[in-house]
Amino acid sequence: MRRILVRGGWALAALLAAIAMGLAVWEPLVARPANAPLPRAYDTRIVRDLYGVPHIFGTSDADIAYGIAYAHAEDDFATLQQVVAMTRGRFGAMVGADGAGVDFALHFTGARETVARDYDKQPADVRALLDGYAAGLNRYADQHPDEVALKNLFPVDGRDIATGFVLRSPFFFGLDAVLGALAKDGPLPRETAGAKPDVDSPPALAPGAPEPRASTENGSNAFAVAPKRSADGFTRLVSNSHQPWRGPVAWYELVVHSKAGWDFAGATFPGA
Secondary structure (H helix, E strand, C coil): CHHHHHHHHHHHHHHHHHHHHHHHHHHHHHCCCCCCCCCCCCCEEEEECCCCCEEEEECCHHHHHHHHHHHHHHHHHHHHHHHHHHHHCCHHHHHCHHHHHHHHHHHHHCHHHHHHHHHHHCCHHHHHHHHHHHHHHHHHHHHCHHHCCCCCCCCCCHHHHHHHHHHHHHHHHCHHHHHHHHHCCCCCCCCCCCCCCCCCCCCCCCCCCCCCCCCCCCCCEEEEECHHHCCCCCCEEEEECCCCCCCCCCCEEEEEEECCCCEEEEEECCCC
């Protein structure tokens, strides 16, 4: 009996290994890339400063979007591919079990279905931005096929880029905590905005030791300078959202200058 059980165990292990190998081969075969945006010329110039930060110049805002994607791919194509895989439900195929949860979230939120329903309702200039970004990624992938991590991941289109926005936005509002609690059959996290501040009688400012904060509290901070309070009359918004150093929600620094009026210095997310 023991010999039979041992043989059965080996047979089961062999079967599971065969299934895993089959899935590894089958997944890229059934995955389908998007239709690339219609070909067009992009007037884009990328210049890097002494720190390696890309300064992107273009005639139109779509030209800028193209340049952002290409410059970012030069610096971190691996992370951009992760974002694309997330929008296709293929993150698990790329990184394993950790990515399967993101693939579940994609289907749970209906991100692709939302984009399929509403994409054509967006203004033409918005869709041009998304298509320009997709074209920049496709150009880099075409020029560096050895860096592409999954078969049939490219080309991408504007809908893929939009899906990245729809998928990731809910996580900034705590969706990951809710999904984690549901997966563990645990209590859902409680949310509260705290007590309403008394703006009519603010407390007097006085020096003192900072009060300890609960470990569950986290967040971001920002400050703005109005034109009348700045020396040159410009508005400034400075923020620190406490993002990770790496990954799909890590900041990427850049400067853009569009003849259409898009002048910006700051940071963006991969795939955004």
